[in-house]
Amino acid sequence: MADDRGHDHTRVQEFFGARAADWDSRFPDDGPAYAAAVGEMGLRAGDCVLDAGCGTGRALEPLRSAVGPSGTVLGCDLTPEMLAAARLAGRDRSGRLLLADVARLPLRTGSLDAVFGAGLISHLPQPAENLRELARVVRPGGRLALFHPVGRAALATRQGRQITPDDLRAEPNLRPLLSRSGWRLTSCTDEDDRFLALAVRRRDATESRPV
Template sequence: MSNDPRDVQEFFGARAAGWDARFPDDGPAYAAGVAAIGLRPGDKVLDAGCGTGRALSVLRAAVGPAGTVIGADLTPAMLDEAVRAGRDTEGALLLTDVGRLPLRTGVLDAVFGAGLISHLPEPGTNLRELARVVRPGGRLALFHPIGRKALAARHRRQLTPDDLRAEPNLRPLLAGSGWRLDSYVDEDTRFLALAVRED
């Protein structure tokens, strides 16, 4: 699959209806990924590429009733599934490209992106847009419920040196986009890269 937005929409649109059923045991991994961000009650957080909204309830629990949770996704069918699952009660859903967010500069405290980076059409530009909407010192969590090696095996692919999620590639990509990589975990049970928004 290419990272062209139309191809991404087509790919996820065709799989939206059965998406949650394919990954029924991811809940604890999502909870641990969100916990690592260090959100506080009242914080404002974006789930970028939220899909069916599996992280929204965990994000809502972290920021509490006074916080703001926004789920943004490019694929209407994924957001329809989020509504069908009742997850629109946990946060506002936006049908939008995360590369062109309808949000003010510096309005967010954090961004959570599950499986996001490998689907960005222009990773550097798109990560700069995420940096734009986050306040200085705010956080970015690039997450996946399984690590790079396990994911490659699931898709019957080899890990390649040009994988954007590999630390030697991700660190400079983030640095050139307004972020500083703060911690990096890539193990069978999760992938989590935490970055801080530079001043």
Template sequence: MSEDRAFVQEFFTARAADWDSKFPADGPAFEAAVAELGLSAGDRVLDAGCGTGRALPPLRAAVGPSGVVVGVDLTPAMLQAALRAGRQAAGRLLLADVSALPVASGAFDAVFAAGLVAHLPQPAENLRELRRVVRPGGVLALFHPLGRAALAARQGRQITQDDLREEPRLRALLAGAGWRMTSYTDEDARFLALAVRDG
């Protein structure tokens, strides 16, 4: 189920101050997901919907001092939490909407997106915009530190038919946006779908 921009901002603004303290054990899952991107020293990577910037330190470690790390988020309060945590040392933080990113086409080698896809207001269009900013052959990682069933259980709900992260649906959604899914993992400890930008 997609959500509109105002709802997303309201939801995350209310939770930004204690977001990291609510999920203190997620660090290793972020590090493992970043490792699967296959980044090299000097690569340029975008953290789309970066929230409090938990992925920025492992992304910086992967690309080294010569690489570029940029985190974008729609919610000022989440970026402020990232600043309070000192994560701007690992990458540049930008207030921006993934539906219209203020970066050049082909600017990045990879996009990392943690917990983003379920909050996209127009998933097909938004995934096309992420494609625009990645070079041909670049990689997209759609990640969550919990799998679909574990996340649904934590939220006290059932997985529904409209779950964008269900494998055939996500594969088709990505293909329609110019991405080719290369791997899909949905287990209690994590959700990770990797895709390559076609053409």
């Protein structure tokens, strides 16, 4: 398993590392969609929130606006080039950037109020285990937002493929996956111009590993 995980990490780093420099210019109009998704999370001033797989940090500014100066914003990504692009864009002024794997976060159990993940779920090598790790670092009753600036059908068309029945973002698949991982899905929106699944950290969930 460790070897497979290392291979997955290398594949993700190579894919995003090669695209980091021009990532924002490829998707220049996504900013309002990010801000709108963050706005639906119900964040409050003073909250502590993580952008998991933050890439070039496009969610960091709206997250900072949502939690205010008294809040804490963290952005973690596995790809150094993506974090470098975030710093070059000045987005490290909105949150602290961490080179870290969402499969094993350097954060205390229950230390966060919320997690935001844009385009995250399709890149998780072990979705149930990885979502359980996100649940570990979020307090009971905290929130999770899984977002993409286009919906499943539009993304499939963009990538020249068909939607398959095993798509993890399909609500019949996503709901039980989240439930097994310590979350309760509260809403799922899949439209041409966005995908947004919101979930709450279940209070009866067990932690994935001791800290």
